[in-house]
Amino acid sequence: MSGSLVSPATRQRVRDLATPIATALGRLGLTPNALTLIGFVGTFVAAWAAAGQWWLAAGILVLVFGIFDLFDGTLARATGRASRFGAFLDSTLDRAGEAVIYLGIVVGCLGAGYVLGAVLAPAAMAAAFMVSYARAKAESLGFESGSGMANVGLAPREVRIVILALGLLTAGGASLDALGLALGLIAVLATVTTVQRILHIRAQSREG
């Protein structure tokens, strides 16, 4: 029920790798919130590449900014500047950034005459949004706080980013069908994840 495609140990290992880079960015004078905003602007570049059907570039940029997104929270924790507003801004702009990329993909698919992609991209976007929304809403109602919920469900954000980037990279090298497959996979896995989270919350509410 609660097995993710990414184990908590892997998650921690990636965070450990991010710490030296994040603190180096901090020494350049960048604050965690500045890193959040830079990452958000970066998603517009990725979206612009996708809209222009430069799929390979879009795939690389999605990966780069997906990794970059680790640095704001890591820097905040490493320098004792983690704040509630910082956490709020990070999560909110992560969602907005994800949406912007999918909108870029919609435009790119329409430009390429790939109608199926123009339907699957908003479906993947909606499904991805639902995963994050279900978590935030549950926590707002006091169901569970902290990172516990992040481990519930097949397809948290990092899994979705990797699938999307692979789809974009393959679309650039081979066929747009790879992008359609990635989008469809994200839509299905994210929907399953949301259902897993709803059932997890229902189980919690029955215990309580």
Next chain:
Amino acid sequence: MSGSLVSPATRQRVRDLATPIATALGRLGLTPNALTLIGFVGTFVAAWAAAGQWWLAAGILVLVFGIFDLFDGTLARATGRASRFGAFLDSTLDRAGEAVIYLGIVVGCLGAGYVLGAVLAPAAMAAAFMVSYARAKAESLGFESGSGMANVGLAPREVRIVILALGLLTAGGASLDALGLALGLIAVLATVTTVQRILHIRAQSREG
């Protein structure tokens, strides 16, 4: 900053009107969660109408199920059966339902060869999602609980539903451009609302 297009008094008046209908539905043996699920299924019917380019029917169904959505919470409160899981399920399926309708509109626009609508529909969906996500995330971080946040921002859900329904109805009677206009308006108003909410949270975090 915090003026909504719907006043708290209007909101309360609509809720008062919903109470007798909601309790009547309850006497038929329907639970609040059953009403939530019926409303969610209803959004698929609205989406199916939009996908088939029956715009007039889609507009009417969006309004009907937008009103129907008032009944689950009203019944729960009136019968003292309001639960945290019920609130969670209601909010989560409201988001999913909104997404399903926009996906139906994407398909309908593509079928009608109205490419602009196929871009504006996911943009409106994303912007609408951001409004709800920003609220849930802020509340999950303890910024504000209850309904205070619902009054921050121009375009809460009821405003979006009315704009969308008007766009669909006009698309059915006159031109698809009306639908495009409605979708664009929702995208803009909802984005402004999200920015208003982010600034509202920042102000709160500085007071604290």
